[in-house]
Amino acid sequence: MATRDYVKRGKAPRKPTRNAKKPPPKQGFPFKWALIALALVAGFGYGLYFLTTSEPPAQSEPPKTVTKPATKPSKPQKKEEKVMPPKPEEQWSYIEELENKQVQVEANEQEVSSRPYLMQCGAYRSASQADERKAMIAFQGLESHIKASQGEKGIWYRVVMGPYPLKREAERDRNLLRRAGIEPCAIWYWN
Numbered sequence: 001m002a003t004r005d006y007v008k009r010g011k012a013p014r015k016p017t018r019n020a021k022k023p024p025p026k027q028g029f030p031f032k033w034a035l036i037a038l039a040l041v042a043g044f045g046y047g048l049y050f051l052t053t054s055e056p057p058a059q060s061e062p063p064k065t066v067t068k069p070a071t072k073p074s075k076p077q078k079k080e081e082k083v084m085p086p087k088p089e090e091q092w093s094y095i096e097e098l099e100n101k102q103v104q105v106e107a108n109e110q111e112v113s114s115r116p117y118l119m120q121c122g123a124y125r126s127a128s129q130a131d132e133r134k135a136m137i138a139f140q141g142l143e144s145h146i147k148a149s150q151g152e153k154g155i156w157y158r159v160v161m162g163p164y165p166l167k168r169e170a171e172r173d174r175n176l177l178r179r180a181g182i183e184p185c186a187i188w189y190w191n
Contacts, residue, residue, distance in 0.1 A: 116163035116164060116165055118162035118164070119160065120186050120188065123156045123158045137182060140180050142176070161185075
């Protein structure tokens with residue numbers, strides 16, 4: 001089969017655009033829907049009028065109940081005086097047992113360390129990073145300070161909090177910082 005040269009053929013003639021769509025016919029006022037809506041509103045209004053002007057249906061008499069005559073004639077009571085029924089007897093004995101029960105709780109005393117605790121919330125190479133962490137801690141309502149220490153690889157700026165006499169207090173502050181997204185914080189003995 002021979003090859004054809006499509007370049008020499010040129011571009012195909014453009015197809016005429018189709019503007020043959022007819023514009024939608026002009027819609028007039030929807031009389032059919034207006035009549036249906038008017039009929040519904042008129043029917044609803046008539047129903048309300050009928051309900052307000054008609055008499056309620058007569059109720060049938062309730063069935064008669066047979067009552068036994070009282071053996072003792074009861075005393076006529078005043079409207080203000082109300083008779084309380086007698087207090088029922090308790091079937092359970094736990095009420096008296098609990099009233100007189102003595103409970104003894106032995107609480108372990110907290111161990112107080114001879115050394116206070118500190119919490120370190122970061123060690124940074126630059127003082128500006130340490131200041132940022134100190135500011136984030138300050139926004140949580142806690143006080144921290146920056147300690148500069150000389151390490152093998154140069155100066156480190158540590159953000160520390162404390163001293164804490166009890167480890168529980170340090171853990172409380174660490175949990176508060178963790179909820180604020182400030183992590184990790186380590187608790188150590190104060191040097």
